[in-house]
Amino acid sequence: QGRCYHIEVVVGEENQYIAYVAYPLDLFEEGSVTNMFTSIVGNVFGFKALRALRLEDLRIPTSYSKTFQGPPHGIQVERDKLNKYGRPLLGCTIKPKLGLSAKNYGRAVYECLRGGLDFTKDDENVNSQPFMRWRDRFLFCAEALFKAQAETGEIKGHYLNATAGTCEEMIKRAVFARELGVPIVMHDYLTGGFTANTSLAHYCRDNGLLLHIHRAMHAVIDR
Known part of the structure; x- marks a missing residue:
């Protein structure tokens, strides 16, 4: 499962935070954008316990990026x-x-x-x-x-x-x-x-x- 390893307060905003979450690579199928987004931006955005949630940034490890073929030609x-x-x-x-x-x-x-x-x-x-x-x-x-x-x-x-x-x-x-x-x-x-x-x-x-x-x-x- 994912692990929240850091939380920052959003400067100038009340009750707003930036949470940094890391996921083990074994949770994702190689070469599947669909599976990756299903896990990262899936049902968690609909949880009633969350008043609001937004994905600000996404960093993909090189080891996982290499499982994708990339553009067929440049x-x-x-x-x-x-x-x-x-x-x-x-x-x-x-x-x-x-x-x-x-x-x-x-x-x-x-x-x-x-x-x-x-x-x-x-x-x-x-x-x-x-x-x-x-x-x-x-x-x-x-x-x-x-x-x-x-x-x-x-x-x-x-x-x-x-x-x-x-x-x-x-x-x-x-x-x-x-x-x-x-x-x-x-x-x-x-x-x-x-x-x-x-x-x-x-x-x-x-x-x-x-x-x-x-x-x-x-x-x-x-x-």
């Missing part, structure tokens, strides 16, 4: 795939992000890439809505990508959002992106879930896909 691999060095990468998110048909969305991708951008990107809530199903979007974006590459002689990228309602559907979309030859997929990792994100990261690592992580919902937690 910025250098992205530069290698796009063949762009010595300058910042220039990209944009397609706007308007909602309401366009897949064909018009693909046209916007093409115009941006043809106009000089290195990559374009789906926004976080572009998934598979009635006005633009994911498979159609993937196909038109891939067509735009390869057309822009052929006309400019440069390698281009588009971040295809693979976020879905289930892990199985998410992986299915990532597999299709890879089959199309698109180099990058993205995932809304907070709303999509830690387990889903780890599963997708493992797939991308094993199959040479770049993975872009979107921060949707982070401000609810840390603002």
Whole structure:
């Protein structure tokens, strides 16, 4: 179980304290963000004996951090795939992000890439809505990508959002992106879930896909 080893009074506040709590590493499953947070920010926050509780900071020992694979690829691999060095990468998110048909969305991708951008990107809530199903979007974006590459002689990228309602559907979309030859997929990792994100990261690592992580919902937690 956890052990509180130090308590500090919050200066200038009445009945507020900072408690330092340590947990034995054996309480946590290796490589599982889900298990770690279930233990640290789980039911304890709902205990009636506590009037208020907030997580201020979290320090993870290196020995536990090493049980996680980490990002499948870094910025250098992205530069290698796009063949762009010595300058910042220039990209944009397609706007308007909602309401366009897949064909018009693909046209916007093409115009941006043809106009000089290195990559374009789906926004976080572009998934598979009635006005633009994911498979159609993937196909038109891939067509735009390869057309822009052929006309400019440069390698281009588009971040295809693979976020879905289930892990199985998410992986299915990532597999299709890879089959199309698109180099990058993205995932809304907070709303999509830690387990889903780890599963997708493992797939991308094993199959040479770049993975872009979107921060949707982070401000609810840390603002």
